[in-house]
Each structure stands twice: as structure tokens, then as C-alpha cells.
Amino acid sequence: MRLLTSAERRYLVKRLEDQHGVENAFDDLVLIQTGQGRIRATTKEAYDVACRLKRVQQVGLYVAKMVKGDVILSIEGSQLLGAAITKNVIELSEEEAEEWMKAAPIERSEKIEARYVVARCGDFYLGSGRVSRDGRIYPQVAKWRRIPEE
């Protein structure tokens, strides 16, 4: 369990502003670096309790992953930021949201310049998707989160 350095934190905040227009992301939370570029967020109080205990496995929520300078938001990461996400957001219908949660690629007729977008269905945020060269968007939904195929 290692806290993000202030330089790492500044970089994450800057990338979230560039990618998704979010200002001062996660500014009231403690950010923790875990393996493979993953970032968890928690409250100051929970972090203090974790420091006091033994055999701690995890603290707080997995909110994002840094991949080659891009930020991939988890479902909960995007839900936490919510309406603060103003750039590179795609709106899904209910049917598309179900497909997204099956990790099925989503087609969009318009060209998307960004490498990653955040999906939204009404008020509900569904995390990041990777935009491929063929224009399809591949949801970054963990296997355990997916709606099982019939």
C-alpha cells in the first residue's frame, strides 16, 4: 500500500482534465497506488484505520488504471466523478448498456478522436471503453462484472 506521490497525483488529475474535462478529480480522497498501474481511492479516516491494523489486504475502491499515459476509469471511478465528466462521454441506450456490461463492442457512426471514452446510460456511469481504429468501442469491464451471456 503506497500513497501516490504529489507528482503522480498531479499527473493523474491533469490527465483526467485533458481526457474527460474533470477538474480537481478525487481532491477530497486519499489515493493509493497498487500493482499494474491501478489506483484506489479511500477516505482519510479509512486510510488511518488501515495504517493502525495488521494483515490489510485492500483499502477503498479501485477507481482507475494508468496505461501508457491514459487514464482508464473503473465503473466506480466513473460513478464517483459522475457529472464532472464533460469530455469524451458517449450516451448509451438501455439495450446498449446491457451489451456494454457483457463487454460487447459498441458501434458509433460518428468518428471519435479520443483513445478512451466514458459511457453513460441516463444518470448511470459505466466506466471507460477503448476506441479502436475501426471505430468500435471496447468496454473495459472486468470479467467478474460482466452480465453472463444466455
Place this chain on the structure above:
Amino acid sequence: MSPPAHDLVRIMSKIILSDDLRSYLDGLPDVELDLLLEAYERPLPEAFRVNTLKTYEEKILERLRSRGYSIEPIPWARHGYVASGGGDLGKSLEHMLGLIYIQGPVSMAPVEALDPRPGEVILDLCAAPGSKSTQIAQLLRGEGVIVANDISFDRVKALSSNLQRFGVLNCVITLADGRKYPRFAKEFFDRVLVDAPCSSLGIISKNWGIARAWSIGIVKRLSELQKRLILAAFDCLKPGGILVYSTCTLTVEENELVVNWLLESREDARVSEIRLRGLRHRPGITEYSGVRMKDEISKTIRIMPYDNWAEGFYIARIMKEVR
């Protein structure tokens, strides 16, 4: 409409208890065996909590109703509902996004008895797979901390997934033997929940294999473990703190005798009343197999599967006196 094939098998078959289990249940005071068998043969109601950490209750209820679910509130559980009709909630978008949490209706009662308050530091000692930890987190409303512990690495993975899906920021997951917890967290917590590993006689309708695997030897082994867990949990409480001990089983060895053992071991332990609106239950047993237990044990509650046509549970609420 005909029931699906697997339900038909269930309807046509009758649960058969071993002679040992039948004679054990027959020997319990206040058990109606025919009703118990009927409850074991019925499927449990499908129930869920709306995750108010992520969304508004009314919004989710509207969405589900519009898809054909009929929804009734559970009187004893805040944000809890029983659903019928509609499809499989476990495959719904609401479940996958963590907007609802699927949990048995009576299984929501122990956390309601614990009654977590925002700002408190709470330990769930045997937390996996995390239903009750998420419920505690919900009642903390983001203020305070939930520490969710389990002894098994594999089970901690499920716990971690459920806390993630529920969106709990203020959680700490530990992997430790609950019996050793006071070594590093003595008198640290405002409230502690011990939903102890047990012989599960209250949830046989979920899995008839439980009845086949049951033996008095297992019950005795579990009872020894439970005594050590309840003592460890009590020692982790601050003076003035609240401990809830619960199991989903019906044996006296795993329930009243465990709580009685705590009362005999710790002078500052006091059983307090449990008030849960609309939940049918009966008082804890105070005399069993020639053993006379403390009168306070009658304040603990037993919930038989046929009381609410749902899971069977035992719940005790214990206060640590300030001295």
C-alpha cells in the same frame, strides 16, 4: 404457465432428513417439525437492497416496476425489498452496476440489530462474501469506517468484489484469523458483527446438501470455534460498544450456549433487547439438555424458517458496559 423443469423436480421431491438430524430437531423446544420441513421445501423469496450510496431508492424501484417486477418493502430492513415476477435480478444491469444488492430478507436483520451510525468504526469479523459489510457501509452513509475481515483468501476475493461493486470508499479489508484479532485491535471498534460460520440449518431450502452433511460432531466443533470468535469480537469492542452475534442455524450449541459462554467469561457483557419491526421471532432458549443459562439469553432472538417463510436465524445483541 408451467414451472421450469428444475422447479418441477423441487415441487415433486420431498426433503429427507437423516435420523440424527430429525431427532435433534425434535428435541429442540418450540420447533414444529412439519412446518420446518415445509419451509425447507419452499424456495426463498428473492430480496434485495437498493444501494443508496450510488443512487436514489425511488428511481431504482420505478425502473424495476417498469420491467414487470412486483416489489414489497421489508419492514425490518431499511432499503430492503422483496421482488417477484420480472426476470433474474442476478443478471440485471442494476445488479451488475451495483445499484442493488441481492440478499435474503432475514439475512438483513443482524445489521439492523447492530444499527451502525455514521462516523463509527465497525468490524465485520467473518465478513465474506460481504452482504452484511455492504449493508453496514450503506448505513454508515460514507462517514466512519467498515473493516471487513475474513480468514480465507478465496473468500476475501468475493468480499473485495462485492465491496467494489457496492462502491464502498471507506472500507478496509483484512485477511486474518478472527480469533487473533484482539492482538492488534483490542478495544478499537464502536460496533462489531460476528456472523459466525455455522451448520446453516436455517438456509437448507437454498441447498438440501446442508441437511445431508449435518452431524452433531460438526456442530460441536463449530461451537468451540464460535466461542472463541465471540470472545475475540467482544475484546475488540470499546467500552460502551455493541456486539451482534448471529448465525443462520437453529442449534442451541451454536447459538444460546455460545452467548451464555460469553456472559460467563466477561463480566461487562450485557444482552440487550432487539427491536425489528414486523419480523416474527421467538425468544432465545434458556434451558436446554439440563443446562440452565442466564435469564438474559431470553432477550436474544430465534427466527425459524417458517416464521417469515424465509431464512432461519439467531441474533444476539450484546453491550459492553462502561466501567
